[in-house]
Amino acid sequence: MKPVDLAGFALRAILTNRRRSGLSLVGVVIGVVAVVTLTAIGEGALRYVTDQFRSLGSSLVIVAPGRNETTGGLPAAFGGVPNDLTFEDALAIQRQVRAVKTAVPIALSSAPVSQQERRRQSPIIGATAALARLQRYEIAYGSFLPETEIDRGGAVAVLGHTVARELFGNASPLGETVRVGGWRMRVIGVIAERGTQFGMQVDETVFVPTATAMRMANKSSLSRIILELNPRSDPTAAIERVKEVLVDRHDEEDFTCISQDAVIESLGSILHILTLVVAGIASISLAVAGIGIMNVMLVSVSERTAEVGLLKAVGASRRQVLLVFLVEAALLSGAGGLLGLFVGEAIVHVGRLLYPAVDAQTPLWAIGAVLGLSFATGVVFGVLPAWRAAGLDPVAALRSR
Template identity: 55%
Template sequence: MSLRDLLRFAIQALMGHRLRSGLSLLGMGVGVAAVIMLTALGEGARGYVENQFANLGSSLLIVVPGKTETTGALPGMGGAPNDLTLDDFEAIVRRIRQVERAAPIAMATTTTSHGELRRQVAVIGTTKEFLEVRNLSLGRGVFLPEGDIRRGASVAVIGERVARELFPGQNPVGKVVRIDQWRMRVIGVLTSRGTQLGVDVDELVVVPVATAMRIFNRSSLFRILIEARAQVDLDTTAKSVVALLSERHGEEDVTVITQDSVVSSLGSILDTLTLVLAAIASISLGVAGIGIMNVMLVSVSERTSEVGLLKALGVSHQQIVAAFLAEATLLSLAGGLLGLTVGFFGVGVVVGIYPDLPAHPPGWAVAAALAVALVVGMVFGVLPARRAARLDPIAALARR
């Protein structure tokens, strides 16, 4: 008997019970679709987080005041740490050899206005290195000028949306913007970049760090961003920074975060999440397999006399097993393909609604879902197929 004939016989048998076949196929489809969609969401979450960090550059160190371990609180909260100061920043740049460039950051939210138009924006005080450390670029004009970091010029670089809303239809470069009570000349506009690490670059106003400290009436820094030289070990660099600042402050009261450590720890959490989601979804594949077995058992008992006939016609034990196994396998395969279609469609819908989520099912999940569907169908098809082949032909034929 050729494979083609075997498949044709199986398909004809399945088509004889469309509703029943369709429902068990649907069960398998739901299982496969669930695996695909859930793993896609898991991957999407991971991709989203990684994208957030990837924009920063991979050799970035962030110095945060406060010590996570000692206070048990978030960096910068409680424990009354010493402030990060511009002196600290200068010490890092001067004394740590592995530093390629660094940017101090002072940050606060305040009102920015132009004429009658005003809005609340985050104002960042920094230096010209900020542009490169954060991988930003300018749409128009120039970025902050070089010079003594303690002498702040009255200039500002504004985010793309701030430019659009405060200067609708105009070129803001050269115009004057009011930040809090201070008048600043706009010298550049940042290229749109979206949200990075919870800060919307498009809604940012960047001024020289000394200017920002003057506006906020504050002498402490919010963060220090450090870009390490290529090929230096980030962990050793981080340790040197901590050692230097501990020496200056008399205690270890800063935390240095590396992008890699954050990404890899988040990545492994999200990988686990994806696996857990896949495992949960695979349960439905097992359930679908039991559904197929159920349908096949019903089919065998319904077709007892057909099996008896086949035996009388000289159809072998193996051929009867093969025929029923082919049915179960076709059911699970068709269910798998249906699930694949539905799953990819579902992922497409999710991506359509949340374009920031790079949700796509990982290849291993697609392959595993199909393979599991197929194997489950075959495994759960064996019992009914063997039951059919073992039927006593005389008893089977005695039934009408």
């Protein structure tokens, strides 16, 4: 018995009972649509998050004071107060680690910002000129912080879009003076509207030179050092080298180095596992659909008892009868799988049009898995009906009507 003929025979049987076959398909379709759309959303979310990180720059390493962030070492109380992260550290890294292209010292604080009567509280970021490049800030007016030695301060400020509008309305703030935490600063630039990025509200922020920000906030330690790596340099090796330099200066590892890639990777794997879990839950509905198929096939076998008797009379073996019904069930569920894939992809496509930001796309592994799974559903749940058909006594079967 050739597979083509087997499929042809099964297909004719399926098409004879269109409504019943169709209804049993719906179950499979729903299951497959669920898997397809949910994994597409999961992968879309993963890509969205990854892209957000990538937009921060190609290959960044962040150094933060204190070693309790990710390494899980002794709490500060046992390891002593960590050393400050200083400009000297940043300069040492930039000089001694060849993989590091730029080191940007960052000081984070918050202060009231005012211009005449207008006043608001703003996050203050102390940074250097390079930050604009690393974070891809677009400058609406004027310029970003000046290119100077990284430890050099200055009474200049760059305003986020919202801050500029709230303090100056539609007037140009360029060259005007604002008060930042009691310090008088000259506005040298405004950053174009940007929106929220990882909870960092650039539009609400005031940028000043790092040294100035530290003096304003009366801090001795940098909040972060952002390291821009040379392209094609190995982040892992670079981090090792940075650690060596800093340990040499601090006598202990009282800081934390995170590469952006590592963050993306761990976030990615979390999202991936979430997607898998969701897909797994969705595929439970496939099992339910399988029971629907089993039911339809059982009805079909009992309706076609006489036919089974005839097939045996003309020379079909038990094995061939089993195959006939098994293939029928597998075709049913396989067709449901294909149809579900089609419908699911259509929904995903519409979703992409509606929410282009989340680039939802069903991953190939999910397509393969869901097609295989729906096919297997038919085979697994087709076994019982097919077994029943194959086991029919031909004499009794021929007599039934």
